[in-house]
Amino acid sequence: MDYTSVTTQQPLSFEDLNRPPQPVLPAISPVVIRNATASPEDRKFLGEVVVMGFERKFAHATSQSKLPLMKTYYEKHTSGRPPLFYERYFIAEYNGERAGACCLRYQGDDALFPERDEDLPNFGCCDLFGLCLMDLATKTDIPAGKAYVDHICVLSKFRGKGIGKTLLDMTDMDATKRGCKSIFLWVSTSNPAQHLYERQGYVTKETTSPFSCCMYCMIGEKEFALMEKDL
Ligand SMILES: CC(C)(COP(=O)(O)OP(=O)(O)OC[C@H]1O[C@@H](n2cnc3c(N)ncnc32)[C@H](O)[C@@H]1OP(=O)(O)O)[C@@H](O)C(=O)NCCC(=O)NCCS
Numbered sequence: 001m002d003y004t005s006v007t008t009q010q011p012l013s014f015e016d017l018n019r020p021p022q023p024v025l026p027a028i029s030p031v032v033i034r035n036a037t038a039s040p041e042d043r044k045f046l047g048e049v050v051v052m053g054f055e056r057k058f059a060h061a062t063s064q065s066k067l068p069l070m071k072t073y074y075e076k077h078t079s080g081r082p083p084l085f086y087e088r089y090f091i092a093e094y095n096g097e098r099a100g101a102c103c104l105r106y107q108g109d110d111a112l113f114p115e116r117d118e119d120l121p122n123f124g125c126c127d128l129f130g131l132c133l134m135d136l137a138t139k140t141d142i143p144a145g146k147a148y149v150d151h152i153c154v155l156s157k158f159r160g161k162g163i164g165k166t167l168l169d170m171t172d173m174d175a176t177k178r179g180c181k182s183i184f185l186w187v188s189t190s191n192p193a194q195h196l197y198e199r200q201g202y203v204t205k206e207t208t209s210p211f212s213c214c215m216y217c218m219i220g221e222k223e224f225a226l227m228e229k230d231l
Pocket of ligand 1: 053054100151152153154155158159160161162163164165166185186187188191192193194195196197
C-alpha cells in the first residue's frame with residue numbers, strides 16, 4: 001500500500017498572526033576573538049595590522065618607504081616561537097575576516113621571548129637608530145601581578161564596530177585568568193583611543209612628557225598617559 005505522509009499544523013491564532021516576526025536564531029556577534037597562530041596568514045596579518053595601526057610612529061622612527069620592511073619584520077618576529085608566545089596575541093575576526101589584533105605582556109616576557117637579530121630587516125644605520133630610540137622610549141617595566149596591553153589595533157575599515165572593546169574584554173579575561181590584579185597601558189594623550197579605555201574602566205594614573213622635545217625625537221609624540229584598570 002502507498003502511504004503519503006501528511007504534516008498537520010494547528011492554525012495560528014489572531015494574536016500570533018499580528019505578533020512581530022521573531023528571529024529564528026538568537027543574534028550572534030560578528031566578532032570572534034582567538035589566539036594568534038604561527039600560520040603564515042596570521043603572521044602576515046599581524047604585520048599588516050600593527051604597521052597600519054602605528055604607521056605614524058614607524059614612519060617617524062624610519063621613513064614611509066620602510067613600512068613594508070617593518071611588516072616583514074613583524075612576520076619574522078612572530079615565527080618559530082614557543083606556544084605561550086601565541087597565547088599573548090589575540091586576533092579579532094569580523095564575519096570571518098581578520099580585522100584587529102592586540103598583544104598582552106606579563107612580567108618576564110622579555111626574557112621568555114627575546115628579540116632576535118635575524119628578524120631585523122636590512123635597514124641602514126639611521127633607520128636602525130630610529131628603531132632603537134623608539135624601543136627605548138616605549139620600553140615598559142611590567143610589575144608582578146599586572147598585565148600590560150602592549151598594543152591594540154584594528155584595520156581602519158573595521159573601526160567603530162566594537163572590535164577594540166571586544167579585544168579589551170578578552171585581555172581582561174586573560175589577565176584575570178593568569179592571576180593579575182590590574183591591567184595597564186600607555187597611550188598618547190592626543191589619541192582618541194583614550195575614550196575607549198575610559199569606557200572600559202581604565203583610569204589615568206599619570207601623564208608624562210619628560211624632556212618632551214627628546215620624547216618627540218624618539219617617538220613622534222609629546223605626552224603619554226598611563227592608564228590602569230583594577231580587575
Ligand atoms: C583604538 C582602536 C583599536 C579602537 O578599535 P575600534 O574597533 O574602532 O574600537 P571600538 O569600536 O570598540 O570603539 C570605538 C572607539 O575607539 C576610539 N577610536 C575611534 N577611532 C579611533 C582612531 N582612529 N584611533 C584611535 N582610537 C579611535 C574612540 O574612543 C571610539 O569611541 P568614540 O567614537 O565613542 O570616542 C582603533 O581605533 C585603532 O586601531 N586605532 C589605531 C591604533 C591605536 O591608536 N591603538 C591604540 C594605541 S594605545
